[in-house]
Amino acid sequence: MFTPPANWRDLPARDRREARFAAWMALDGKPMATPAAQATFTRHTQRVKDIIDLKKPDRVPLLPFMGSFFAIYGGITAHDVMYDYAKYTQAWLKYNRDFQPDYLVFSGAFNPGKVFDLLDYKVYRWPGRGTPKTQPFQCVEAEYMRADEYDWYIADPEGFYMRGYMPRAFAALSGWAMLPTVFATMELPMIPAFMIPAGLPPVVQSFKAFIAAAEAALEYAGASGQADGQIMAELGLPPLPGGFTKAPFDIIGDTLRGTRAIMMDMYRQPAKLLAALERTVPIAVQMGVGTATGQNNPFVFIPLHKGADGFMSNADFKKFYWPSLKATLIGLVNAGLVPYLFVEGGYNQRLDVIADPEIPAGSTYWTFDKTDMQAVKRKLGGWAAFGGNVPNSMLHAGTPAQVTDYVKQLIDTVAGDGGYAMAAGAVVDEAKPENLHAMFDTCKSYGVY
């Protein structure tokens, strides 16, 4: 947990960021057990800080976003990852020891199945609950917010989430639909009436499930904390990224309305959609600030989904996708945080839009998938740190020689001025171990400045 200094309110964004970086990089209270692990921790945190500051670090940082590759490599199933913490820990340790990445990358594949079972979660399917035991969790879109519920969401997003979204998204919490607004607690005579619904059987059931899931989440936090602590102690790898938030368009498009519905809303009720997007900005900022502060980490991970090339025209991107994302980024930067944008798909048409001078230089990091990296360097170089683009298809179907050449070519052509990190285009799931080794080894040897 990051504790802001007493003069936080008076600090400019830059100083806030320095304070967050200093707390993240401090060795005090961290589990690194040996001087070597401490040295690694310091070197690796400085390395990524340098690229955000658009400087040349000691070498190109290695920042692939690890997915279920570690499980496949460790010989365990996607089901084991979500249900068997001992097996998970073993596989996670093995991957980190064998590959020695620069950072302890938060694993998107590791989530506690028991928590979702207890909540009877509907928005995703996971191993044994809708996907085969060998396949990780996947999202199933539906209209969890109906077309006529924009006004409710805009007026009271948290109330909508609690009484509208959650009872639909978590079958075990269906009783929450009966909960009154918490504003009904503002005077003594109102409180009994406020409490009554919570005593009704369906609501009691929902709270019981909620508490059971919370206990399971705590158990999971203990297990994953122990695994990560062990890796930090032994290898000195700093955890990255820390916080999490999403672009407002994706918040509404992914799990509230779904792709089809939000894209029809762009035509059928654009004014409401725009109002909802604007209303979502402070929520997205708050979510990023809260999660990053809780993790004592200056980075906020933001996967970008529905604004990629091909999803909508540039005119629509500028109208519907970008303004609320830009406001979110500025909100995070002002809070002293570094947005870590994970740009899925292609962004070739969007580079001119995202390189927005109103976002301060040296304040964001962008990792790209199928975007032309020469163009990225031209448009973003000197303004923001960037990386990515090692094709996941090549990591899986290519050869080590091919991967080595690709990594060298990236370093030769776009890494020269610093402000650059080596990363795969997408989350690393299926990949040949020898190809991943080729990527890591080449970056470590050839990427030295």
Added chain:
Amino acid sequence: MSDELVKAIADMQEEEALALTKKLLDGGAEPIAILNACRAAMEIVGQRFEKNEYFIPELILAGEMLKTISAEVKPRLKQSVDGKKGAKVLLGTVQGDIHDIGKDIVSFMLDVNGFEVKDLGVDVPVAKFVEEIKTYQPAVVALSGFLTLAYTSMKETVEAIAAAGLRQQVKIMIGGGTMDQQICAYAGADAFGKDAMAAVALAKEWTGAK
């Protein structure tokens, strides 16, 4: 007036398109003329998509308009118009992957371009593709996958089709989020298509359809 309908649909004027449909039908227009207008409009939508003027919102909205208009028209049709469908395409998202949006758009664009499409849905077992090729006898098999985890399933599906001795009778295309030329070669498919119009172009090329 059906020119106006073509224009309304092609220009994404949903309310106007639906109002015009009602007006035309109430005025005694032939239901088949309405469907022909829809087809003409979809051709324009497809062209605009190819020229990067239209994107996914427009394809989805066009699909919605078509669905609503068809529902209006179909009860008034004297005979079925399904008789003149073109070559058969078998489509599905490969085993282990449950993503459907891209697949559905491909299905829709193939359908409006005159192909007969059988959509097997998502998470389609390898054996199901093999069995359906035997019974449905498609000219083209289209494999969809969004996840990098679909790489192996793509390959296994193509291998199973070959092992069943069916590889020569079908052309196989792959597409979806993380697919590319390298995975096409890896899986042993015939082509990779980057979007729905590429799927249509490939299917036309392979079947000689216009």
